[in-house]
């Protein structure tokens with residue numbers, strides 16, 4: 333089987349075959365004997381980052397939980413597991429992950445490979461939870477790397493973009509299980525962000541702003557709060573001029589609200605509130621395109637103001653925009669590398685011809701803020717610009733060459749944005 337499409341249906345892969353091995357030995361054997369091969373997760377990326385003209389390798393059958401280590405506060409999983417499969421187990425055992433993306437449907441390995449994130453000023457992206465990982469390199473050998481190890485390269489390998497090999501196991505930090513309550517507010521004037529951006533993003537453990545850019549108001553503010561000392565104080569009726577919603581809401585107007593995680597301030601387990609969408613329903617809008625750019629968190633008001641200048645161009649093509657915050661990290665290829673960030677995200681209607689005309693305008697508006705594009709979403713930025721945003725790229729290239737001297741795991745996307753040098 334080959335020529336699969338991605339989840340959104342906007343990208344058809346060029347792979348000639350798709351393997352789904354039953355065990356790690358089969359992964360090693362397939363990698364060793366292939367000329368070109370690429371790991372495929374749950375296909376939720378919007379661009380060619382998982383593509384290959386050789387073989388695709390899905391770890392969907394390697395999705396077991398290897399073990400929970402209460403002493404070290406970690407869980408080890410096989411790389412094909414999806415967050416939705418892991419979270420219930422952790423919660424049943426009294427543990428949690430520090431954060432989740434908007435949807436639980438994605439594989440842990442695929443999410444970490446692209447620095448997938450949720451929200452929260454103090455929350456690093458999902459790959460910051462990785463304490464150790466095992467990778468099958470181009471020779472078919474398994475290499476183990478850990479955060480505390482002396483091996484070097486761990487900080488480069490975690491957000492590996494699929495370029496180093498096939499991740500087969502990950503060990504993730506866990507924290508004690510916690511409860512979250514989710515309250516949605518409506519109509520936050522954008523001007524409130526000028527003075528109060530920090531207060532607004534600190535008003536919960538994880539905060540998301542949604543706007544359709546039809547005017548300069550933020551349509552919805554989703555505030556996910558944790559209980560202090562086991563007690564939830566009731567969420568106030570107002571948040572900087574935004575009013576508490578009187579019924580549950582979907583971020584995309586007109587989409588079914590039962591697809592969303594519970595709101596209205598009702599407390600519940602972390603994994604049933606941190607993602608916006610429930611595992612058993614379609615996340616987001618379904619047929620859609622996505623783009624996202626990361627700017628320094630303390631520049632978010634100015635960056636949104638720059639986008640507001642072109643909102644008439646954006647709004648007709650858009651389902652919704654979401655603004656989240658992500659704590660800075662030390663992972664070389666993370667867009668949050670050494671930078672507390674705000675992610676400015678766009679869920680587009682499925683009209684690539686029109687969207688591709690608008691992305692350069694957004695990118696030029698965000699250029700003064702050093703915006704880095706999300707690795708797994710759609711962008712039109714020149715490769716030279718992308719490369720200039722990653723100071724550790726030369727080290728990453730060396731690391732990739734150590735794991736894959738022949739370029740077995742490379743593809744057109746990786747060559748263009750990482751490996752081919754551009755002089756401007």
Ligand SMILES: Cc1cc2nc3c(=O)[nH]c(=O)nc-3n(C[C@H](O)[C@H](O)[C@H](O)COP(=O)(O)OP(=O)(O)OC[C@H]3O[C@@H](n4cnc5c(N)ncnc54)[C@H](O)[C@@H]3O)c2cc1C
Pocket residue numbers: 339340370371372373374375376377378381382391411412433434435438439440441442443444445446447448449450493494495497498499500615616708709
């Ligand atoms: C509806 C929707 C909502 C989304 N919400 C968010 C969000 O809230 N936050 C956010 O940051 N992103 C979000 N995304 C983007 C998504 O998180 C990323 O595309 C993520 O990479 C998807 O993981 P995946 O398992 O589908 O990986 P794939 O798309 O299948 O692959 C992504 C990359 O991971 C690599 N990879 C996969 N498995 C392995 C492995 N075992 N070893 C080595 N490399 C591997 C692939 O080679 C490829 O480079 C969303 C996407 C959709 C469709």
